[in-house]
Amino acid sequence: MKGVQYYYDDKGEPIAVLIDLKKNPEIWEDFQDIMILEKRRHEPTLSLEEVEKRLRKLGKIK
Numbered sequence: 307m308k309g310v311q312y313y314y315d316d317k318g319e320p321i322a323v324l325i326d327l328k329k330n331p332e333i334w335e336d337f338q339d340i341m342i343l344e345k346r347r348h349e350p351t352l353s354l355e356e357v358e359k360r361l362r363k364l365g366k367i368k
Contacts, residue, residue: 307330308326308329309325309326309328309329309330310323310324310325310326310330311323311324
């Protein structure tokens, strides 16, 4: 992939990657999505019915 450089330790194990975000902007969007997901991983979830109920209460859906 163009704009991607891998860095390895003395044993040849990968330790880092450098991504040119101008050449690969979609990769940054994916990383942002993953970071948000990780941040919210332990937040409580709601059922579809609860979400619909709240949206109706707010007048967002009928």
